[in-house]
Amino acid sequence: MTPRPKFAAAARPALADTALRRALADTAADARARRAAAVAELPDWPALRAAGRAVKDRTLLNLDACLERLERAVVDAGGTVHWAENAAQAARTVVRLAAAAGAGEVAAPAASVLEEIGLDGALTAAGIAVHRTGADAEFPAGARVAVTGVDLMVAETGTMVALERAGDVRRCLTVPDALITVAGLEQVVPDRADLEVLLQSVSRSAGERLAPVVSAWTGVVAGDGPAAFHLVLVDNGRTRALADEVGRAALRCVGCDACLHVCPVYERTGPEPYGAPHAGPIGAIRTPQLRGVASAANASLPFASTLCGACADVCPVEIDIPEVLVRLRGKVVDARRGRPVPTPELAMMRAAAWTLTDPHRYEAALRGGTRWARLLARGGRIRRLPGRLGVWTDARDLPVPPARSFRVWWRDRGERP
Amino acid sequence: MTSRDRVLGRIRDALGPARGTPVAVPRDYRRHLGAGRADVLALFLERVAGHGTPVRHVGADELATALAAALWSRDVKRIIVPPGLPSGWLAELDGVEIAPDAPGTAPDAADTVVTGCAAAVAETGTIVLDGGRGQGRRALTLRPGLHLCVVHADQIAGTVPEAVARLLPSRPQTWLTGPAVAPGPSRAPSPHGPSALEVLVVED
Numbered sequence A: 001m002t003p004r005p006k007f008a009a010a011a012r013p014a015l016a017d018t019a020l021r022r023a024l025a026d027t028a029a030d031a032r033a034r035r036a037a038a039v040a041e042l043p044d045w046p047a048l049r050a051a052g053r054a055v056k057d058r059t060l061l062n063l064d065a066c067l068e069r070l071e072r073a074v075v076d077a078g079g080t081v082h083w084a085e086n087a088a089q090a091a092r093t094v095v096r097l098a099a100a101a102g103a104g105e106v107a108a109p110a111a112s113v114l115e116e117i118g119l120d121g122a123l124t125a126a127g128i129a130v131h132r133t134g135a136d137a138e139f140p141a142g143a144r145v146a147v148t149g150v151d152l153m154v155a156e157t158g159t160m161v162a163l164e165r166a167g168d169v170r171r172c173l174t175v176p177d178a179l180i181t182v183a184g185l186e187q188v189v190p191d192r193a194d195l196e197v198l199l200q201s202v203s204r205s206a207g208e209r210l211a212p213v214v215s216a217w218t219g220v221v222a223g224d225g226p227a228a229f230h231l232v233l234v235d236n237g238r239t240r241a242l243a244d245e246v247g248r249a250a251l252r253c254v255g256c257d258a259c260l261h262v263c264p265v266y267e268r269t270g271p272e273p274y275g276a277p278h279a280g281p282i283g284a285i286r287t288p289q290l291r292g293v294a295s296a297a298n299a300s301l302p303f304a305s306t307l308c309g310a311c312a313d314v315c316p317v318e319i320d321i322p323e324v325l326v327r328l329r330g331k332v333v334d335a336r337r338g339r340p341v342p343t344p345e346l347a348m349m350r351a352a353a354w355t356l357t358d359p360h361r362y363e364a365a366l367r368g369g370t371r372w373a374r375l376l377a378r379g380g381r382i383r384r385l386p387g388r389l390g391v392w393t394d395a396r397d398l399p400v401p402p403a404r405s406f407r408v409w410w411r412d413r414g415e416r417p
Numbered sequence B: 001m002t003s004r005d006r007v008l009g010r011i012r013d014a015l016g017p018a019r020g021t022p023v024a025v026p027r028d029y030r031r032h033l034g035a036g037r038a039d040v041l042a043l044f045l046e047r048v049a050g051h052g053t054p055v056r057h058v059g060a061d062e063l064a065t066a067l068a069a070a071l072w073s074r075d076v077k078r079i080i081v082p083p084g085l086p087s088g089w090l091a092e093l094d095g096v097e098i099a100p101d102a103p104g105t106a107p108d109a110a111d112t113v114v115t116g117c118a119a120a121v122a123e124t125g126t127i128v129l130d131g132g133r134g135q136g137r138r139a140l141t142l143r144p145g146l147h148l149c150v151v152h153a154d155q156i157a158g159t160v161p162e163a164v165a166r167l168l169p170s171r172p173q174t175w176l177t178g179p180a181v182a183p184g185p186s187r188a189p190s191p192h193g194p195s196a197l198e199v200l201v202v203e204d
Helices: A012-016 A018-040 A045-061 A063-076 A087-100 A112-116 A119-125 A168-172 A193-205 A238-242 A247-252 A280-291 A296-303 A310-314 A321-337 A344-356 A359-376 A387-393 A406-412 B003-018 B037-050 B060-073 B138-142 B160-166
Strands: A080-084 A105-107 A129-131 A145-148 A152-154 A159-164 A178-184 A213-218 A228-234 B055-058 B078-081 B097-100 B112-115 B119-121 B126-129 B146-152 B173-177 B196-202
Touching: A012 A018, A018 A193, A045 A063, A045 A193, A045 A247, A063 A080, A063 A152, A063 A228, A063 B003, A080 A087, A080 B003, A087 A119, A087 A145, A087 A178, A087 A228, A105 A168, A112 A119, A112 A178, A119 A129, A145 A168, A152 A193, A159 A168, A159 A193, A168 A213, A168 B138, A193 B160, A238 A247, A238 A280, A238 B003, A247 A280, A247 A321, A280 A296, A280 A310, A280 A321, A296 A321, A310 A321, A321 A344, A344 A359, B037 B055, B037 B196, B055 B060, B060 B146, B060 B196, B112 B138, B119 B160, B126 B146
Parallel strands: A080 A228, A105 A129, A105 A145, A145 A178, A178 A228, B055 B196, B078 B097, B078 B112, B112 B146, B146 B196
Antiparallel strands: A152 A159, A159 A213, A213 B173, B119 B126, B126 B173
């Protein structure tokens, strides 16, 4: 398998597709307008954001206790809890549970965590047909087993909550045999009172007063829905993100997608170049933390931003995305510092440090640079720098330096520089 | 060592000394609308109608007649009712077959369903079903036919926090706010969405 390309390379096809760019811009503008209207209606929006942030911080700093409490409540309500260390183990667990329930087919509405664990491939490989229900696929009438994601889990009561537009998860709650719900560790909240905050802030961020369909399910209920309930809790890099005291803010995310639609980068590239279930600003801080920055593709994500800060302004749980991006950029640079062959950027920075720390070297470089720059210029602008430096001029022009530098001009006035 | 132990161990290692730090949640957001009962009711009617859902406000003695009229105007010949639906609601029906919902039976697409609800939210125009008396199992309200929902005026909470406090989390809850919509920017009604909703608010 060829490695996934870096963000900038992966974005080229999308940037060249004018129809896609227009569609993305329309979608984003519509989502921004709807969110702005929904939020403007609430006089207590800042208080809801502060509460949402505190709820998730409280969750994350007590995550072990919170999950143990959730597990007890789910078991008390007649459910079973499974723990998965990584994507493969999570997918294997779901396949095993579906097979044990005798399912030849399962209903599985689209959910980012199901995409993350590669569930479709694992089920298909095991000979179980997947019905990806949604806008263009009817819910399979005879399905006896369903696999869903979830938006929130309440540790106090073991309750799962899904916020939806189309209601496919709602349908899954009526299958007769088994319901298998897959969740990231961070999707839990401590108390039922926390729902009153996040139901509002997630819905409003998505441009609704309340999500059109909200379903809550707790264990097994006699005479209503599946005979068995399984919850699969997935780590898959979340504990790695949790270890960074700044970066762990990314785990506060409640999946509202508000940051995507205000992002000038996402609006032009769409979700594809992010190469992960989470795109946009949140994807740029989640994916490198969950998967590490060893691959060039993941390491390029923290740089896929102008740091304009619009995402932080709209986040309903106050994730300071630019702060985390800068933190991750530092980590990427640090991770590459020890390499035997330095990266071009590091080599240039070292050369710049060598030049700029000595006045004679600096002046010599200035003279040489000015001469070369004036040779390269056309009409007062430099459109393309030679060699590796050309990457910088791909998206920018450079003004021509003046024939006489400031230092020369100053000296000619008869003063010492 | 199980995966459970390993995951919990990783969490404890990741948090280090920060583990267990207490975080106070500032709950100074709005819990109530600060409006009288009549204003809360009026807001609910306005918001439900704003979603394109037909809604009528009737007195207690008018409910059976209003329900019969709603069914008659749509030429409904057969309705399915959940266990525990007050029989008085159906007292004025004439020429309409009343079938009790039986778990395990395949729902007929064309059937109309009459239910009560567990709570409602004025600010968002939401009705909440929780499988309690007169509401039925989840599958009952998932057919594409008409869903006639009766809301008692005193079931209407002003805000989401009020409604959350009134509901039992252990019950199978469904919150419905306007019609379900297809994904994407079109905001078109979902082609496979559940029943069309009609709401009758009854004064107590």
